[in-house]
Amino acid sequence: MISIQNVRKSFGDLEVLKGISLDVNKGEVLSIIGGSGSGKSTLLYCINAIETIQSGKIIVDDIDVHNPSTNQDKLRQKLGMVFQQWNSFPHLTVLENAALAPRIVKGLSKDEALSIAEKELIHVGLGDKFDMYPTKMSGGQQQRLAIARALAMKPDYMLFDEITSALDPELVGEVLDTLRMLREDGMTMICVTHEIAFARDVSDNVAFFNQGVIEEMGTPDQVINNPQKETTRKFLSKVLS
Amino acid sequence: MGSFFTPLSWNDSGFILTGVMNTITISLVAIIAGTLLGLVVGFIRSEANKAANTALGAVLDILRSVPLIIQLILFTTYIGAMGHPLDPFVAGSIVLSLYTMAFMAEVFRGGFDSVHGSMITAARSLGMTYWQAVRYVQFPISLRAIFPSWLGVALSVIKDSALVSVIGYMELLRTSEQLISRTQQPLEILIGVGVFYFIISYPLSLYGKYVERKMAV
Numbered sequence: 001m002i003s004i005q006n007v008r009k010s011f012g013d014l015e016v017l018k019g020i021s022l023d024v025n026k027g028e029v030l031s032i033i034g035g036s037g038s039g040k041s042t043l044l045y046c047i048n049a050i051e052t053i054q055s056g057k058i059i060v061d062d063i064d065v066h067n068p069s070t071n072q073d074k075l076r077q078k079l080g081m082v083f084q085q086w087n088s089f090p091h092l093t094v095l096e097n098a099a100l101a102p103r104i105v106k107g108l109s110k111d112e113a114l115s116i117a118e119k120e121l122i123h124v125g126l127g128d129k130f131d132m133y134p135t136k137m138s139g140g141q142q143q144r145l146a147i148a149r150a151l152a153m154k155p156d157y158m159l160f161d162e163i164t165s166a167l168d169p170e171l172v173g174e175v176l177d178t179l180r181m182l183r184e185d186g187m188t189m190i191c192v193t194h195e196i197a198f199a200r201d202v203s204d205n206v207a208f209f210n211q212g213v214i215e216e217m218g219t220p221d222q223v224i225n226n227p228q229k230e231t232t233r234k235f236l237s238k239v240l241s
Numbered sequence: 242m243g244s245f246f247t248p249l250s251w252n253d254s255g256f257i258l259t260g261v262m263n264t265i266t267i268s269l270v271a272i273i274a275g276t277l278l279g280l281v282v283g284f285i286r287s288e289a290n291k292a293a294n295t296a297l298g299a300v301l302d303i304l305r306s307v308p309l310i311i312q313l314i315l316f317t318t319y320i321g322a323m324g325h326p327l328d329p330f331v332a333g334s335i336v337l338s339l340y341t342m343a344f345m346a347e348v349f350r351g352g353f354d355s356v357h358g359s360m361i362t363a364a365r366s367l368g369m370t371y372w373q374a375v376r377y378v379q380f381p382i383s384l385r386a387i388f389p390s391w392l393g394v395a396l397s398v399i400k401d402s403a404l405v406s407v408i409g410y411m412e413l414l415r416t417s418e419q420l421i422s423r424t425q426q427p428l429e430i431l432i433g434v435g436v437f438y439f440i441i442s443y444p445l446s447l448y449g450k451y452v453e454r455k456m457a458v
């Protein structure tokens with residue numbers, strides 16, 4: 001379980017997270033929605049310790065993420081992350097992209113790493129692209145590669161930061177379908193997304209972020225279909241129009 | 242009436258070959274040392290904070306801006322005046338290597354900077370340590386990207402190595418100067434030397450262009 005307890009985070013004088021608390025249980029999907037600059041990405045970065053926090057606590061399976069004695073490289077193996085920019089490794093083939101971390105981080109043999117990579121690539125529908133270089137692929141394919149690359153580390157959680165925002169509209173569907181499939185697999189996920197319909201379909205919970213606070217949180221039915229706050233309604237009507 | 246000068250003959254080939262080998266040796270030393278030092282300095286430049294960078298940048302600027310021939314003379318004169326005269330090969334290697342390093346450092350720095358922070362973050366998010374991300378992601382991507390510029394610097398080092406003749410190193414140019422004063426056949430000899438540099442440089446520069454084109458597509 002991921003437990004976020006009253007987390008505050010500032011960049012210089014700018015407080016970006018102003019006391020965020022939320023829990024994500026094993027097998028659950030949480031979607032985070034909210035306007036630009038509301039702190040959604042920052043929260044994900046704090047969860048896998050890419051960013052530090054000023055106060056509060058983030059617990060991942062009994063690991064206190066920001067405790068100085070925590071091995072954060074080790075922790076990140078539990079937390080797969082996919083970004084808006086797919087960041088494929090351009091010097092490696094698709095298969096090597098997915099096999100690199102299992103081999104060097106987990107120390108698996110080359111054959112083991114390749115076989116895990118193959119399995120995950122087939123899973124996301126890239127079974128016929130092993131020997132291709134990622135720069136020759138579409139954004140949607142590269143984003144699915146990024147997902148497979150993260151899954152090859154066998155993470156317990158997946159963090160997605162607006163992974164469809166940089167895609168051409170016609171490529172969004174294939175990536176969202178991959179996320180739906182992960183949901184079926186029982187993966188625990190936090191998805192920062194602007195795809196409201198997607199959030200409504202796949203999430204157990206939805207959190208609406210506004211200027212560093214959680215304005216509203218609950219089931220998709222509560223937050224998206226029947227928002228209680230004026231700010232939530234305003235945001236939804238803007239993104240849904 | 243016998244001439245004071247003796248024409249160029251096959252007996253001179255050993256002498257010329259020594260010059261060729263010495264040019265190749267000092268160029269290789271400078272390219273290898275300059276590349277290794279440039280890689281380290283370029284990496285520091287790409288990672289270091291602004292203050293450290295300004296200081297380091299100033300040193301590199303000086304090395305790049307002061308003509309090599311002046312650096313060579315200054316260095317040998319200064320070392321000599323301190324009472325530790327160096328062998329011309331050693332002195333030339335040191336100066337040429339540092340000069341090469343100054344250019345290589347900027348080439349490497351540009352390469353490292355061209356790999357976006359988000360690429361490194363993505364690598365770290367997979368559990369890689371800082372050095373794993375550097376070694377398996379940042380280095381291979383940037384080293385590929387800079388290969389054509391690296392080759393450009395290496396080629397100019399081969400040509401610049403001719404300047405080491407001013408401190409008495411018997412490389413190709415100095416060898417040929419001596420031959421010229423003995424034979425009074427400057428045209429043949431200098432054309433021969435020019436052809437040598439061309440034969441070494443031109444295929445390499447073509448190869449660099451080929452790699453560049455291949456990477457562009």
Ligand SMILES: Nc1ncnc2c1ncn2[C@@H]1O[C@H](COP(=O)(O)OP(=O)(O)OP(=O)(O)O)[C@@H](O)[C@H]1O
Nearest residue numbers: 011014016034035036037038039040041042043162
């Ligand atoms: N590394 C940083 N240094 C300084 N300020 C930052 C940094 N990262 C983010 N910020 C600021 O923190 C605020 C929150 O940023 P964040 O990226 O978390 O927003 P977001 O909700 O993900 O927005 P978006 O929908 O545009 O991605 C913004 O005002 C941003 O400018």
Ligand SMILES: [Mg+2]
Nearest residue numbers: 040041042162
């Ligand atoms: Mg964001």
